[in-house]
C-alpha cells in the first residue's frame with residue numbers, strides 16, 4: 001500500500017498553525033515561562049534513562065496541539081504502520097524500509113514479500129558475532145600467523161559515517177584493535193592511513209551496499225595493491241572481507257563468497273549501521289556491545305510505535321523541526337553534543353537528515369511549494385561555544401539548537417563533569433533569557449567606566465535571548481543509550497518526511513554529480529576536454545596544464 005500523499009499546506013492544522021504563528025511569533029520564552037511556571041513539566045518527556053526537555057522552545061500548549069493535529073491529519077499513524085509492516089514505502093526504488101527489523105529481538109517475525117526476514121538477519125548476526133570473537137581473541141590470524149591488530153573500514157556515506165561515528169562514540173568501550181576509516185577518493189586519505197600499517201596484522205573490511213561506488217572500489221583496490229606488494233596474493237582472502245548486497249561484484253573484485261557479510265535492499269545505506277555494515281563496530285567494542293546498541297534502538301522504535309504522539313519523543317521533536325522550518329522559516333538546526341565522544345554525530349546526522357529529506361518533489365510527483373529538509377550542523381560543546389555560539393547568541397538568524405548531555409561521565413572525573421555540565425545548562429539558559437539593557441547597564445556600572453563609555457558599549461552587550469533550544473539529558477553514554485539516541489533521529493527523519501509529503505528513502509540527488517565525474521575522469525585520462533560550460537572548461541584546462 002502506498003504512503004498517504006497529503007499536501008501538508010492544505011490541512012486544517014496548517015491553516016490554524018499559520019494564524020497561530022502570527023500570535024506567538026513575538027512571544028518571549030521568558031514570558032511564556034512566567035505565564036506557565038509548570039511549563040518545564042508539561043513540555044518534557046521522561047523515557048527510560050532519557051529526559052527530553054523541549055520547554056525552551058517558542059511554543060505553547062496550543063502550538064503543541066496544532067502540531068500534533070498536523071501529524072494526525074497527514075496520517076502519520078497509518079504511515080508508521082506501513083513503515084514497520086514492511087510496505088514498499090521507498091516507492092521510487094521499489095523497496096521496503098526495514099532497518100528497524102535489524103534490531104528486533106531474534107524470536108520476532110518481520111515479513112517482506114511473505115518471508116520472515118528475521119531468520120536471515122539472525123544468521124548474519126551469528127556470523128558477525130563469531131567473526132568478531134575470533135578476530136578479537138586472536139584465534140583468526142593473518143597470513144604469517146600473527147593476530148590482527150588493525151581493522152581498516154573502507155566505505156563511504158552510510159558505509160563509513162555510521163560505523164565511524166559509533167566507534168568514536170563508544171571509544172571508551174573499545175578493545176585493543178585499532179580501527180581506521182578510509183572513505184575519501186582523495187589518494188592522500190588512503191595512503192596516509194596505509195602508511196603506518198603492518199600488512200601482516202591488518203584486516204580490511206570493504207563496505208559497500210552496491211559494491212559499485214567509485215570511492216570505495218578505488219580505495220579497496222589501492223589497499224589490495226599495497227597489501228599484495230608485501231604479501232603473497234593468496235593471502236588476500238585472510239585479510240579482506242566485504243559487507244555488501246552485491247555478491248557478484250564482490251567476488252569479481254576478488255573477495256571469496258565465504259568472506260562476504262550480506263545485507264538486503266530494504267536496508268538503506270544511511271540507516272545501515274545496525275546491519276553487517278556495523279562489523280567494524282562489533283570488532284572494535286565486541287559483539288555484546290553491538291547488540292546493546294541494537295537493543296537501545298529497538299526500545300526507541302517500540303516507544304515510537306506505541307506512544308501517543310503527545311508523549312512520543314521522535315514525533316514531538318520532528319514536529320518542532322517542522323514548526324521552525326515552515327513557520328519561523330529557520331534555515332538550519334544545530335546539534336551540540338556535550339560529549340567529545342560524540343564529535344562525529346553531527347556529520348553522521350547530516351547524511352541521515354539531509355540525504356533523506358533534501359527533496360523538492362512531493363509523493364505525487366509535483367514540485368513542492370514549501371520548505372523541506374533542514375540544514376544540520378554542529379560540534380561538541382564546549383568547543384562549539386568558542387567557535388560559532390556568538391552567531392547563535394547575537395546573530396540575525398534563528399537557529400534552533402539541540403543540546404545532548406550525560407549526567408555521568410565515563411572516566412568519572414567529577415570536577416570536569418561539573419564544569420562541562422555547568423556550561424551545558426548555562427548555554428540554554430543564556431540563549432533563552434538573554435541579557436536586557438537594564439542588566440547590561442547594571443553590570444557596566446560596576447566596572448569603573450565613564451558614562452560615555454557605558455553608553456557606547458551597551459548596545460553590543462545586549463542579548464535579546466528567545467533562542468530556542470531542546471535539551472536531551474541522558475544518564476550515561478552507553479552502547480544502549482547511544483542506540484536509542486540515534487533511533488530518535490532516524491524516526492524523526494521519517495516523521496518529517498511524512499509531513500512534508502516526500503520520499504525520504506531515495507537519494508537521486510547524488511547521481512548527477514557522479515555521472516558527470518565519470519565523464520570528466522575519462523576526459524582527463526584522454527587529455528581531451530570538451531563540451532563544458534566556459535567556466536568548467538577553463539578550470540579543466542588549468543588542471544591539465546599544471
Ligand code: F6P
Pocket residue numbers: 156157158159207208209210211212213216269270355507510
Ligand atoms: O551518497 C550516496 C550513497 O548512495 C549513500 O546513500 C550511501 O550511503 C553511499 O552512497 C555509499 O553507497 P554504497 O554503500 O553502495 O557504497
